[in-house]
Amino acid sequence: MALNFVTFDVFTTTPFRGNPLAIVQVPAGTKLSQDQKQLIAREFNLSETVFLHEQTAEDIQARIARIDIFTALAEVPFAGHPTIGTSNFLLHHLHLGSARILATKAGLVPFKELYLDGKPGAELAVAHNVHIHNRPFEGTSYGHHPVVSIVNGMTAIFVRLPDLEALGKQTANLVGTENTYKVKDKLDEGWRNGPVVSYFYVDLGYTNGVRKLRTRSFGAREDPATGSASSGLCSFLSLIEGGEGPLARKYEVIQGVEIGRKSEIRIQVTLNEDRKSIKEILLSGNAVKILEGKVPIPPSELIVRPE
Incomplete structure (x- = not known):
């Protein structure tokens, strides 16, 4: 059959x-x-x-x-x-x-x-239960970067870079390509599921109220478009900057350029009134x-x- x-x-x-x-x-x-x-x-x-x-x-x-x-x-x-x-x-x-x-x-x-x-x-x-891990890779060269799960089982290390030149030089998952599915045991108790990817980004600022980000994602391979990691990143940025600005924040994420697979990911994150938690994540795109x-x-x- x-x-x-x-x-x-x-x-x-x-x-x-x-x-x-x-x-x-x-x-x-x-x-x-x-x-x-x-x-x-x-x-x-x-x-x-x-x-x-x-x-x-x-x-x-x-x-x-x-x-x-x-x-x-x-x-x-x-x-x-x-x-x-x-x-x-x-x-x-x-x-x-x-x-x-x-x-x-x-x-x-x-x-x-x-x-x-x-x-x-x-x-x-987007189904979400955003969790910021407690420095699970402390002691490594990448241990200072934030580690965030958008849901239990989808986790990313967020690495901010200064410019597109630095973004273009990235080649692999920080935890090691072969360890993408193995390092979950280092995550917080109760969150030790699924892969851990490295999500590199450059903040390009705002255009007409939309925050522009250029990104690359590496797990077991480079991913041309990662909706879960990009949603997690936009949620993380909204949370850490939540004290000021509107509750609803719009993002446009461009990924995959370096491998000839340009992807356009659009995200809106809305905070709860306490500005300490996520009310809603909207993800949109064509196909x-x-x-x-x-x-x-x-x-x-x-x-x-x-x-």
């Missing part, structure tokens, strides 16, 4: 820019094991692969579409570019008119249609369809890491 799939380039309207995403459609009654899903994600070998489950009658009534998100190495509870890409697919291609909520492992993520610069896109309310086809279901006896 084979499953239908499509690929999108996300956070762009230009083919072969942005961050590629595979979406695999799983029919009702088809059960995939974790190993089968991981093997398919590994075969695509993209930043993430989404498994989109056919809606049940209850899902249709609740306007929910259920998804699982996998990197080439592991399942993750939430990520920005897969949810934006899937929202665009549902809104503009699959035409599931009833679906307006993505059910992820991190929680329910409402989304809606949004036109960006006159082109169809999507906006979603352009690239490929479609079928992928076979791996035999059930295959496992991800044979003994």
